[in-house]
Amino acid sequence: MKKIHHAEASSYFIEAKDNEAFHDQRLWDLRQKRDREAAVIPEFQELRNLASQIKEHTLTHLAEYLEQFEAKAQANGVTVHWALDAAEHNRIVYDLLTDHSVRTLVKSKSMLTEECELRPFLERRGIEVIETDLGERIQQLDNEPPSHIVVPAVHKLRGDVAKVFARTLDTDPDNDDPNYLSEQMRVKTRHFFVDAEAGMTGGNFAVAETGGVVVCTNEGNADLSANVPPLFIASVGIEKLVPRLDDLAVFIRLLSRSALGSPITQYTSHFRAPRKSGEMHIILVDNGRSERLGMEEFWYSLKCIRCGACMNTCPVYRRSGGLSYGAVYSGPIGIILNPTHDMRKYSSLPFASTLNGSCTHVCPVKINIHEQIYGWRRVLAKHNQLPFVKKAAMKVAGKILSDPQKYRKTIDVADAAIEHLPRFLLYSRMNAWGRQREVPAPPDQTFHAWYLKNREGKQ
Amino acid sequence: MSTRDLILDAVKRNQPQAVSLPDVPRFDRDEAPLLELFKANLERMGGKLAEFTAGADLNAWVAENYPEAKVVCAATPEVSGNRAITDETDPKTLENVDLGVVRAVFGVAETGSVYLSERQLSVRALGYLSQHLLALLDPADIVGNLHHAFARPEYTDNRYSVLMTGPSATADIEGVLIHGAQGVRSLTVALVANGDGDSITV
Numbered sequence: 001m002k003k004i005h006h007a008e009a010s011s012y013f014i015e016a017k018d019n020e021a022f023h024d025q026r027l028w029d030l031r032q033k034r035d036r037e038a039a040v041i042p043e044f045q046e047l048r049n050l051a052s053q054i055k056e057h058t059l060t061h062l063a064e065y066l067e068q069f070e071a072k073a074q075a076n077g078v079t080v081h082w083a084l085d086a087a088e089h090n091r092i093v094y095d096l097l098t099d100h101s102v103r104t105l106v107k108s109k110s111m112l113t114e115e116c117e118l119r120p121f122l123e124r125r126g127i128e129v130i131e132t133d134l135g136e137r138i139q140q141l142d143n144e145p146p147s148h149i150v151v152p153a154v155h156k157l158r159g160d161v162a163k164v165f166a167r168t169l170d171t172d173p174d175n176d177d178p179n180y181l182s183e184q185m186r187v188k189t190r191h192f193f194v195d196a197e198a199g200m201t202g203g204n205f206a207v208a209e210t211g212g213v214v215v216c217t218n219e220g221n222a223d224l225s226a227n228v229p230p231l232f233i234a235s236v237g238i239e240k241l242v243p244r245l246d247d248l249a250v251f252i253r254l255l256s257r258s259a260l261g262s263p264i265t266q267y268t269s270h271f272r273a274p275r276k277s278g279e280m281h282i283i284l285v286d287n288g289r290s291e292r293l294g295m296e297e298f299w300y301s302l303k304c305i306r307c308g309a310c311m312n313t314c315p316v317y318r319r320s321g322g323l324s325y326g327a328v329y330s331g332p333i334g335i336i337l338n339p340t341h342d343m344r345k346y347s348s349l350p351f352a353s354t355l356n357g358s359c360t361h362v363c364p365v366k367i368n369i370h371e372q373i374y375g376w377r378r379v380l381a382k383h384n385q386l387p388f389v390k391k392a393a394m395k396v397a398g399k400i401l402s403d404p405q406k407y408r409k410t411i412d413v414a415d416a417a418i419e420h421l422p423r424f425l426l427y428s429r430m431n432a433w434g435r436q437r438e439v440p441a442p443p444d445q446t447f448h449a450w451y452l453k454n455r456e457g458k459q
Numbered sequence: 460m461s462t463r464d465l466i467l468d469a470v471k472r473n474q475p476q477a478v479s480l481p482d483v484p485r486f487d488r489d490e491a492p493l494l495e496l497f498k499a500n501l502e503r504m505g506g507k508l509a510e511f512t513a514g515a516d517l518n519a520w521v522a523e524n525y526p527e528a529k530v531v532c533a534a535t536p537e538v539s540g541n542r543a544i545t546d547e548t549d550p551k552t553l554e555n556v557d558l559g560v561v562r563a564v565f566g567v568a569e570t571g572s573v574y575l576s577e578r579q580l581s582v583r584a585l586g587y588l589s590q591h592l593l594a595l596l597d598p599a600d601i602v603g604n605l606h607h608a609f610a611r612p613e614y615t616d617n618r619y620s621v622l623m624t625g626p627s628a629t630a631d632i633e634g635v636l637i638h639g640a641q642g643v644r645s646l647t648v649a650l651v652a653n654g655d656g657d658s659i660t661v
């Protein structure tokens with residue numbers, strides 16, 4: 001597998017100045033909306049504690065809840081399948097589709113099916129797959145993966161979308177009004193819902209008590225995909241289980257508030273049984289999850305409800321764009337999920353972080369994201385997977401940091417250097433991030449100098 | 460060994476030390492009257508509101524407020540409509556419905572949502588293929604928050620349940636909010652007391 005070089009990859013995005021500036025501002029806006037919405041609920045922090053504990057409880061009793069869920073779903077008339085990995089998942093879907101002579105599949109957004117690379121798998125076998133979420137459709141038509149788990153095309157500006165649609169949907173290339181573009185999407189997707197022989201969704205939650213799969217969306221496309229065609233398939237990661245409806249309430253109260261800063265998504269649907277004269281199938285997918293459950297330090301990442309709040313708040317993500325992570329999951333959550341799949345390939349990702357802790361601070365299920373990022377750096381160092389430049393820099397840093405006097409001298413010199421060195425030296429090729437980042441003005445005084453001046457004589 | 464057993468086996472082997480399941484409180488609190496909160500949140504989420512006094516002529520109101528609606532499909536006897544629907548109706552045939560009319564079971568003040576299942580919709584697709592949706596709601600049937608909503612018996616009784624909150628929406632292009640993504644273009648909640656005198660319909 002080719003290694004991903006995050007800093008290199010992000011430079012393409014950073015060069016697209018307008019896109020980057022908008023991306024940064026739009027995601028920060030989502031973060032602020034999240035804060036406003038959280039403030040409306042006095043029990044918001046208590047809900048986060050509950051959510052964290054419910055997830056930890058479920059994951060530590062997962063086998064029990066999976067069995068309960070399966071039994072309930074079967075009693076409701078749903079067929080339950082189990083898939084060990086992406087290949088088995090895709091095979092199950094393909095067999096179901098061919099058994100039902102399906103030529104066209106309408107799909108709502110599902111990160112799990114991205115993870116399994118289902119779309120190219122089916123397309124290679126002659127099945128037409130239509131993504132029906134607007135952002136996901138834009139990405140499909142532009143032949144790009146989603147760049148954000150909630151807003152897949154957030155890195156594109158209206159002009160980019162107008163170009164993609166003009167090229168692929170024959171729309172007016174000179175009209176980049178989002179109203180026009182969204183309306184074109186609606187008009188040109190609708191017949192697929194009516195004609196497709198099968199529909200597919202992911203699942204935000206699976207409730208053991210009811211055997212139901214819960215899907216949270218805004219566009220109405222998931223309910224159209226699930227409820228119009230005669231065959232409905234829901235793919236669900238095994239970590240999506242929650243025990244009871246009482247628990248579900250906690251997560252629904254947190255999900256859209258954290259993701260978009262709205263009190264709830266427009267549609268929160270609970271699918272328990274097939275529609276009249278229809279069939280419903282649920283595929284429970286492992287794909288590395290049971291193994292991650294056994295990783296002492298990293299199993300907490302399985303608590304994730306995919307709200308994207310950690311991405312919206314992350315300064316590195318906002319400035320580098322989701323595609324630069326070269327993985328299905330980007331941003332802070334991607335940094336801690338991807339190496340569990342392939343440590344070598346994603347060895348540069350844990351360095352795409354400032355460790356400022358903002359991700360941990362907003363996470364609705366209280367995953368210690370920044371500590372896990374740091375944990376991955378340690379694991380990578382142990383396995384000799386540090387990127388070369390970092391290794392060289394860290395050798396120097398290690399010497400300096402282990403010697404307080406040397407450290408202080410270096411800081412004084414470094415601050416002087418920021419002020420006096422020519423830019424070409426500061427932004428050297430050895431510092432890939434420096435190429436796109438301005439160094440802040442140095443403080444007039446280091447903390448140590450301040451401390452000496454202010455504390456001396458007071459003791 | 461089957462895949463199922465392989466997965467369950469691996470899960471059992473790897474489950475970390477047990478953490479207990481907390482009780483979830485209902486978080487009741489004295490707040491603005493539920494109806495006012497419901498209205499404010501519904502409008503914030505892009506929904507519209509219509510209020511009626513007992514005995515109002517709903518058919519006349521529909522004709523006046525949806526003059527362009529050629530096909531009106533009502534899954535509640537309170538509005539006549541001109542397209543019949545039963546639970547046997549093929550969902551695809553609802554493609555050209557301009558206005559769907561349903562009676563919601565309850566509303567949620569915290570979010571401005573209305574609850575529907577296939578008992579109210581007759582066919583699930585009515586709630587999504589219709590261009591516009593009118594949901595009748597008894598103002599007496601509003602619960603405070605989502606804890607109360609998910610505790611309702613409908614969730615364990617019905618095959619399909621949805622909390623609908625305003626019309627379908629997207630902000631996928633530059634964050635510009637647009638109502639009428641793939642589902643209904645507008646959702647209007649009409650506050651009309653439930654004529655049958657039984658406010659809890661299961």
Ligand code: SF4
Binds near residue numbers: 303306308309363
């Ligand atoms: S890690 Fe937390 S904040 Fe990030 S997507 Fe998952 S649940 Fe949301």
